[in-house]
Amino acid sequence: MAYARRIIDDELDDLFGQLAAIALDGPKAVGKTTTAEQHVAGLLKLDSKTNREAVQADPAVALRRLRPLLIDEWQKVPEVWDVVRRAVDEDSSAGQFLLAGSASPAEGATAHSGAGRIGRLRMRPMTLSERQVCSPTVSFSELLAGRRPPLSGECELGLADYVEEIVRSGFPGMRHLTARALRFQLDSYLRNAVDRDVVETGHVVRRPESMLAWLRAYAAATASTTSYSNLLxxxxxxxxxxxSRATSVAYREALTQLWLLDPVPAWTPTGHPLSRLAQTPKHHLADPALAARLLGLSVDALLDGDGQPLGPQEGTMLGRLFESLATLCVRVPAQAADATVGHLRTRNGDHEVDLVLVRDDGKVLAVEVKLATTVSDGDVKHLRWLADRLGDDLLDAVVVNTGPTAYRRSDGIGVVPLGLLAL
Incomplete structure (x- = not known):
């Protein structure tokens, strides 16, 4: 099959032509190897026992390969990180090394962070635009430019289509599977993560079933700020x-090292008249399909309203998972546009904004996510509240929903079907 470009390819086209080494971070099956192969001439796979043993014996042997070189699953021989760092110290020519890893090595596994030598890019599952399920018409780059462009476009996706995409997964190698094979593969993915991958990162898992139970609780808390004690x-x-609480913290750290947890941090504004903001992250798994599978929720079950969400935020499990899908579809182009992503929630819960995209200059694009085909005045009250407080520092405000049409309301707030969003 022909390679389907990802948004991160644009980032690599831009950055790898100027930087000597870049590490692609992300969970297994996200497509790091396939994408990285499009940008290199040489390949060193460290999940091969033969290659791994040779590099373990002499990590510098990696430097003999053809460049640009992809070192795949580099965390299996962490010493290659320092070898690459030293090579970049000696020769900082652009486009030499890509390192792909599906786990972050344990602390102390590398002698140096690589700061200033090895750049890092997070790779996430496919967005809806990358899945090519709709023809996008709304550019995040333009929204972040603050010009408040007219919005237009028709989206043929309905609620059932979005639910199918939640369950179907953004892992490219699973997209072609039948429903039963997909369930089997996701179950195996989660089981292998707990039984094998966590152990390989240096963590001891005495009760794998307890970690899976914790993951299920985390999945039920998707798109909420539920405390970790409540998760336990x-x-x-x-x-x-x-x-113990320490065990819960260990679960979180181990799963974070595998890039399986992808929480949205609380936004901490600087220079704005906003106070009493909560600092708790919003919980998200790397792919909402993992959350749906952990909870045993099929397309029909989600459409029937099954699933009991956990946490202070209101809504159904379907609404939470739709927000998680929207969050994925926002974070990928936001990263490519050099914007950070957070969420806003006041400590008393009076005001919430699902996603706050922040440019380097501190100016903000605010995004609300609604599982609805229409948008009422009540749906935009938090965006209006934020606009009153930020003034000119608010670049734009949009509601992402399941409706058929992109447009601007009379108050200037944009309404964008999720399927129409792109870089």
């Missing part, structure tokens, strides 16, 4: 002998 309670209902 939800993972161990009715148990008097609960794992």
């Amino acid at each position: 309670d939800a993972a161990t209902p009715g148990q008097s002998d609960k794992p």
Whole structure:
């Protein structure tokens, strides 16, 4: 099959032509190897036992390969990181090394962070535009430019289509599978992560089932700010002998090292008259399909309203997972546009904005996510509240929904079907 370009290819086209080494970080099956191969001439796969043993014996042997060189699963021999760093110290010519890793090595596994020598890019599952399920008409780059362009376009996706995309997954190698094979593959993915991948990062998992239960609780808390103590309670209902808080923290750290957790941090504004903002991240798994599978939710179950969400935020499990899909579809182009992504929630919960995209100059694009085909005045009240406080520092405000048409309301707030968003 012909390679389908990803948004991160644009970033690599821009950056790898100027930087000597870049690491692609992301969970297994996200497509790092396939994408990186489009930008290199040489390949060193460290998940091959033969290659791994040779490099473990002499890490500098990696430098003998043809460049630009992809070192795949580099974390299996962490010493190659320092070898590449030293090579860049000696020769900083652009476009020499791509390193792809599906886990972040344990602290101390490398002698140096690589700061100033090895750049890092996060790679996430495919967005809807990358899946080519709709023809996008709304550019995030233009929204972030602050010109408030007219919005237009028709989206043929309906609610059932969005639910299908939640369950179908953005892992490219799973997109062609039948429903049963996909369920099997996602189950195997999660089981292997707990049974094998976590152990390879240096963590000891005495009770794999307890970690899976914690992951299920995390999935139920998708798109919420549920405390980690509540997650632990939800993972161990009715148990008097609960794992310690330190165990819960260890679960979180281990799964974060595998890039399986992808929380949205709380936005901390500087120079704005905003106070009493909560600092708790919003929980998201790397792919909403993983959350749906952990909770045993099929397309029909989600459409029937099944699933009990966990956390202070209102809404159904379908609404939470739709927000998670929207968050994925926002974060990928936001990264390419050099914007950071956070969320806003006041401590008393009076005001929330689902996604806050921030440019380097501190100016903001605010995004609300609504599982609805229409947008009412009540749906934009938090965006209006934020606009009153930010003034000219608010570049634009949009509601992402499941409706058929992109347009601007009379108050200037944009309404954009999720399927129409692109870089």
